Structures are given as C-alpha cells and as structure tokens.
Amino acid sequence: MERAIAKRFGLESPEDWMRHANPRSVITRFTTLPLLVLAVWSRVWLGWYSLIFVGVVVAWSMINPTLFAKQTKIDSWWSKCVAGEYFWANRDKFPVADYHYGVIRVLTFLQAAGGVFLIVGMYLLDVWMTIAGVVWVYLSKMWFLDRMVWIYEEMKDHAGELERGT
Template sequence: MTLERNIAASFQMDEATWARHANPWSVWTRFTVLPLLILAIWSRVWLGWWCLIPVTIVMGWMWLNPRIFPKPNSTNNWASKAVLGERVWLNRDNIPVPKHHQRVPNILSVVSTSGVIFLIWGLSALNVWPTLLGVILVYLGKLWFIDRMVWLYEDMKDVEAEYSHWLY
C-alpha cells in the first residue's frame, strides 16, 4: 500500500467523501490549512500550551473540509479533475499509470516534504525566513502536483470505465 493511500485511509476517504472533495470549494479552501496551522503553532508564543486548542481546531478543519461541501454540479473543471487525478494516482497499484506520470509526482512530493523540513525548523526556532521558504516549497510542490493530477486524469479517463464516470 502506498504512503498516499495510507494517508487517505487515515482521513477515512470513502466514495461519498471523494465526491464531495471534488467540489472546487473544498479544493481551494483546503489551502487555508497550512497558514492556519502555522499561525496556531506560532501562537505558542502568546498562548503557551493553550496553542494546542487552535492546532486541534485546524486539524479538525483539515479532516472536515472534504466532507462539508456538497457534491459538485460538475466535475469538468481544473480543481475537480485534480481530485479525480489524485484518486487515479492512489489507485496506481491496481491500474498502472503511463510511464510519463510515474516520476514527477514523486519528485514533487519530495519538494513539498523539503518544505515541511524548513517549516519545522522555522516554527521551532520562531524564524520567519525558513518558515516562509517552507510555505513556498510546500505550495509550489503541491500546486504543481495537483496540476499533474489533472493531466493524469485527462490521460486516464478513457482508459478505465470507472474513471470516465467520475466526469460529469
């Protein structure tokens, strides 16, 4: 089982949740999680251990986000296709993806992960510059990754009948 599939499983992403997460509002509002988490962690300067309350709220928002928006009226848009592509990527053990899609998503995950390292450093030292560098790397890697997922979905939607039914 891939790391991504383990993460999806920890978020309890079933068919209904994936369908709701394909709502562009879910995709775009998910980008609020990182800045809110940074602010919550940084708040330890003012709140001490009470910062765990906003951290918990942000983590709750991250879990709740793919569930609170309705299933979109259409998935024929960039944000929805990004989510559909992520589902294809998660299923690559069962239905292989083309060679030209196998390497770049992993490289982009490394870019995002390197950003997390800078974020941890910046947040632990309360240093703005590594924190900002971390945010830039995380978002650069993630946005490029989801753009690749749109491309992956476009390439795979006609390969597998189930995938083509996700587009409406």
C-alpha cells in the same frame, strides 16, 4: 500508501472523492497550512493553549474533504486535481502511465523537504524560514496538483465511474 492517507481524510468511496472534488473543498483546504503556522506560532502568546488551535486546524483538515456537497461533474481545474489524485491513489485499478511515477516521487520529496524547512522555521520562530517553507510547500503542491490534472486528462475515459460512484 496514498489509499491509507486518503482513508485518514475520509476518502474511501468514489462518492467521498466527489465531495472533495467540489472546488470549495479544494480551495478552502489551502487555508490549512497558514492556519497551522499561525496556530503553532501562537505558542509565543498563548503557551500550551496554542495546542487547542493546532487541534482545531487538524480537525479542519480531517473534515474538510467530506464537508461539501458532492460535485456532479469534473469540470474545473480543482475537481480535475482531485479526480487525478483518485486515479493515482487507485492506480492498481486504473493504470497510470509510467512516466508520471518519477515526477511524482520528485514532487513528493520536494513537498516533504519544504515541510522540513517550514517545521524548522516554526520551531526557531524564524519568520523568513517559515515563509520560505510555506512558499516551497505550496509551489511543489501546486506542481503536484498540476500533474494530477495531467493524469486525470489521460484517464478521463474512466471519469464516469468516479462521477457515478462505481
């Protein structure tokens, strides 16, 4: 499933992943959720025209991973997050330790649960529920990314393959 999601975001080859490993790509991607919330809330002021802004944010989330220059080394926390996600998405090729599976399932569930809370908050135009949903999603996502760094650290002997694009 992770590979299918990655493909949707243009992450098919190791070179694509190294573009996303650029810290600018990861950091600017964090703008997506607040911009999406703002776009959805703009329905109050703009009505159906708010869908234009929703579309722009969705387009941004799709092009962002491949927009930046290819990272040549995996040397920052941000690039290690992406490299860990690469190893996780390709765990049939790079065996990831079994003890990560349960934690990643829980973190994925937490992100999804926060997303539901966020969606309900946006639907109801409940400021506090929306803010709580955003915080919930971000905290669980950061914990997930920290787990990806852990996976990268365990798999970094294979990082040369990713950096070279092989």
